Amino acid sequence: MKKKWALILGASSGFGGASAVELAKAGYSIFGIHLDRQATMPNVHKIIKKIEKEGQQAVFFNINAADHIKINDTLDEIKERFASDKESDKVHVLIHSLAFGTLKPYIGSSPSECVTPAQMSMTLDVMAHSLVYWTQGLVFRNLLAERGRIFGLTSAGSHTVIPNYGAVSAAKAALEAHIRQLTVELGHMKVACNAIMAGITDTPAGRKIPNFDKMLYSAEHKNPQKRLTTPEDVARAIVALCDEKCDWISGNVIGVDGGEYIVNYIGDKSSHK
Secondary structure: OOOEEEEEEOOOOHHHHHHHHHHHHOOEEEEEEEOOOHHHHHHHHHHHHHHHHOOOOEEEEEOOOOOHHHHHHHHHHHHHHHHOOOOOOOEEEEEEOOOOOOOOOOOOOOHHHOOOHHHHHHHHHHHHHHHHHHHHHHHHOOOEEEEEEEEEEEOHHHOOOOOOOHHHHHHHHHHHHHHHHHHHHOHHHOOEEEEEEEOOEOOOOHHHOOOHHHHHHHHHHHOOOOOOEOHHHHHHHHHHHOOHHHOOOOOEEEEEOOOOOOOOOOOOHHHOO
16 A cells, blocks of 8 residues: 655644644654744654654655745655655645734724735735645646545634634635635545634644633633643544545535534523533
């Protein structure tokens, strides 16, 4: 059998990092795309060690995942690696977990307080459109496996309002639209595409959202299971969806939150144990 590979965009922390480790446990080697400076590189090395501890390969690229030149150069390198490795020839899983966007309001008392056209474009390009470009690159090079999987990490912010989250909200909505479109256009390859809507999770990206501590408090107290979602919860769900028994699950937004999203009002605290 050919070796299975996963390509993870945003592999150095949060959902991407946890998914890299869980997929390694399930027998996948990992191509990790990340953008880290020296201060956060120790965590990257920690993830690589965990992957290798499972007996899998870890090939990481420290690049801007929305840079079209870098996208093409990286995919060309992957193709070259496969050409010299008789055990590998396809990418079986693509995960988009990029969290780099502008957290500014649309409206303010002056232009300097508001999101700019450049910031809006950058947020949409990184957090949504880049999924399409990486997928195109894989297909053009015949690197995407038949019956493969594509996942995009979304959030409830794709269709609800969070202060200063407007540009990211638009990106998440676009990401879900891209997943639907890819589901149809890759149907002939039997590639299953799904958006994963995680519950509120304490991640480095989340901590950049203004008043995130209040969001964490609210999510934990309204969650039926009385805890926050973890990156590992999401990673395990992704691994489960990679099973061949889940071939027919495609084109969806799948909640992984322990029931958090469906709860609107938790009532009197004293009436709940």
